[in-house]
Amino acid sequence: MNRAYRTIQFSQRDHVATLTFDNPGKRNALDLQMRDEIAEIVGLIGESQDIRAAILIGAGGHFCSGGDVRNIAASQLGNAGWRVRMQNVHRWLQELLTLDKPVIAAVDGAAVGAGFSLALAADFILATPRARFAMSFLRVGLVPDCGAFYTLPRFVGMQRAKELMLSTRELSAPEAQALGIVMEIHDADVLLQRAQVLAESFVNASPTAVSLIKRTLNVAGNADLAALLEIEASTQALAAGTDEHRGAVDAFLNKKPFPFQWPQG
Incomplete structure (x- = not known):
């Protein structure tokens, strides 16, 4: 399945969906058109039983340079307008964060502001050596958005999240990896290939187990031990x-490889 959009390339191959931000004149800035297109595509991915994993990547040497500042300036939104604008984003963002299938962000070049937030909405972040990350919102007098208040502290802890949001400083790919934000670093010419191999490995994983793991981890930070143990019992039963x-147990008993294998980088 391939669909043409103005700011996004969307394709599906072998049960893997790839969403490519493609707005080169703005370094893939998250303008209103792109937000609408992401909303539609995330909905398609969520509804499809054929898609087992998704990749987010940017074209032209950048992931996403954040919000479209020129558009923001021209819109002259008041308080009510800003609330509506963000609530529209939150509808698809929450859907992205709670997708029942793995999401991999493959980051090359800039992932700043809302672009950084979009990367953090993925389950795994791969990056090139030239990738750079920044919570740049305070530079223009704004607060982090696109879910960063939820995701960033879960990656790096509260103190470091405060430092990154309040300093607006830039992270290199190696520092982002040291902080636990980036999982792997790969050269630009193999970044997408590695993301595809990782995504394709989940085609052989139990979609039920993947969904239950993601759902449980999403609430793990706010649940006490007793609640998590009860969730564990219920999800394991499912x-x-x-x-x-049953197929994996049969493979084990017959000394065959497990169907799901994590691909070594």
Whole structure:
């Protein structure tokens, strides 16, 4: 499945969806058109039972340079207008954050402001050596958005999240990896290939187990031990009833490789 949009390339191959930000004149800035297109595509990914994993990547040597500042200046929104603007973003952002399938962000070049936030909405972040990340909102007198108040502290802890948001300083790919933001660093010419290999590995994973793991981790930071143990019991009961579990057990008993294998980088 391939669909043409003005600011995004969307394709599907072998149960993997790839969403490519493609607005080169603005270094893939998150303008209103792109937001509308992301909303539609995230909805398609969420509804599709054929898609088992998704990749977010940017064209032209950048991931996403954040919000479109010129558009923001021209819009002259008041308080009510800003609330509506952000609430429209939050509808698809929450859907992206709670997708039942793995999301991989492949970051080359700039991932700043809302672009950084979009990368943090993924489950795994791969980067090139020239990738750079910055919570740049305070530079223009704004607060972080696109879910960063939720995601960034979960990656780096509260103190470091405050430092990154209040300093607006830029992170290199190696520092972002040291902080636990970036999982792997790869050269630009193999970045997408590695993201595809990682995404394709989930085609052989239990979609039920993947969904339950993601859902449980999304609430783990706000649940006490007793609640998490109850969730664990319920989700394990569901996972144990799947064909994928029975197939994996059969493979083990017959000394065959497990169907799901994490691909080594």
